[in-house]
Amino acid sequence: MKKRTRSGKTKAADGQLALQLGEERLKAERLATIGLLASRLSGELRQPLSVIRNAIYFLNIHLSTDVDDKVRKHLGIMLREINGATRLVGNLSYLGSTRPPERGMSDIEVIVAAALDHIVRPPEVRIRLAIKPDAMLFCDPSQVRLALANIISNSAQALQSEGEIKVICTQTATETRIEVTDNGPGMTRDVLAQVFEPLFTTAEHRTGLGMTIVRHLVGANGGTVEVKSEPGKGTTVLLRFARFEHETGFPTKTNSAHQAKEG
Amino acid sequence: MEKNSRVLLVDDNLGMLETLSDILESHGLKVDTATNGQEATQKFQVQSYDVAVVDIVLPGISGLELIRKLRPDHPDTRFIVITAYTDTKLAREAHEENVVGVLYKPLDPDKLVTMVKGLVNG
The missing domain is CATH 1.10.287.130 (Signal transduction histidine kinase, dimerisation/phosphotransfer (DHp) domain)
Known part of the structure; x- marks a missing residue:
């Protein structure tokens, strides 16, 4: 044969x-x-x-x-x-952690304030907050705080001297969005493609672990991370979390899927 | 056995013992310290404590073993666990023990003070 x-x-x-x-x-x-x-x-x-x-x-x-x-x-x-x-x-x-998040209803304003306490930024870098009052998120607050501190710290690092970082939080019936935008130099397409790679960094004295951790922490809390950036146009990092029935007080389309996933 | 509103700190890091005892004493609490399980057991033989703040990783027996050993003879003592290792098997076990709280280092001193004072006054 x-x-x-x-x-x-x-x-x-x-x-x-x-x-x-x-x-x-x-x-x-x-x-x-x-x-x-x-x-x-x-x-x-x-x-x-x-x-x-x-x-x-x-x-x-x-x-x-x-x-x-x-x-x-x-x-x-x-x-x-x-x-x-x-x-x-x-x-x-x-x-190296396998610890599951300890999720509970958490005040987003408090999480953002704590994240800002954990970053070192030049005094010339302005922070502008636009957070929906009383906005709550079902999450492990220490994990989301650490994720936001990493993102804001990256923005402060990118700005180097003068500039502005905006932290905007909005909520719909089905979703919480937390957006961190800076008006820094932005990233090229090549850099953007590697932004979540462990140990990837454009700054010599950084660990290159920040965004890897951000994706890990946000994912562990049921969210997603999107990064948009263009050279000369700054960078926006968008965190999106689906909202649960007990957050909104009324049923949402995405709830059943997420709750099933939670098991 | 004398019964006062007392706190026992158990940690093998002397810096932790010195700073935490000064902080808790500044808030009017009576504080004793021990660097290992054996020393802590001896202190408990002399008097009881309202609150014991116990590090998980100790030379000799672990903080959790110490708590399990002390509990039957000191049912009124409330235990707070502290640890620098957030993802060890012992840290996960600590959450399953009947302790008031598990605090991770670097501690928020305000949080510890509030927790201890709440237990002592409550």
């Missing part, structure tokens, strides 16, 4: 697929190793950060009222930097 042979074209396609799968496996293994190391490092770093934060808290409650404003300012600077380091440590621990 004549043995059937595959065409050269099919063989090449198979080879390409095998190569692709190999690369994907390598990437997954690399991310798993990074995750494990990151998770252990973050645990070690949480100890000294916690002690320093406690010490700042103690100094703040014991400083007399007539203390020089500059002393208070410097304690504020220390706390802000500690919060920035805490955000990085949070990123590291979530990389």
Whole structure:
């Protein structure tokens, strides 16, 4: 019986697929190793950060009222930097994390304010907030806070000096949208295509983990992330979360599907 | 056994013990410290505590084992667990223990103070 042979074209396609799968496996293994190391490092770093934060808290409650404003300012600077380091440590621990989100009804204004507390930005960078009053989101607030802190921090980094970051939150009966827009230099199509790749960064002193974490955290809370950017036209990151029946008070079309998914 | 509104902090990190005890004492609480499970058990043999704030990872027995060991003889003590490791098996187990709260480091000192004062006053 004549043995059937595959065409050269099919063989090449198979080879390409095998190569692709190999690369994907390598990437997954690399991310798993990074995750494990990151998770252990973050645990070690949480100890000294916690002690320093406690010490700042103690100094703040014991400083007399007539203390020089500059002393208070410097304690504020220390706390802000500690919060920035805490955000990085949070990123590291979530990389290796399998902890499910602890979701509950959370005030979006409070989440955004806490995210802003965790970023370091130049004073020239203005922040404009337009958040629907009393807007609530069914989520793990610490995870969405960390995601937003990463996004806003990226925007502040992109602006470098003067510029504006807008955080807009709107809700419909079926969806919550949180949009972070900056009027920075924007990204080329090539950069945009790699924005969620682990360890990808355009800045030398950044970890390149921020947007990977953002997608992970937002996804874990039932949301999606979209990034729109053009050179010279700034960047917009849009988070979209489906709303649940208990959030809106009346049934929504998307509820049943999401609740089924929640199990 | 003397019964006061007392707090026991159990952590092997001396910086944590020093700063947290100063903070809680600043809020009018009486605080003792221990660096491991054995020391904590000895303190409990001398007096009882209203609240014990226990780190999960300790030299020797873990914080959770310590809580399980102390609970039968000290049913009125309320336990708060603290940890720097957010995704370990022990951290997940802590949520299943009957503790008042599980707080992750870096702690929010305000949150801990409010929690402890609520338990002591309540």
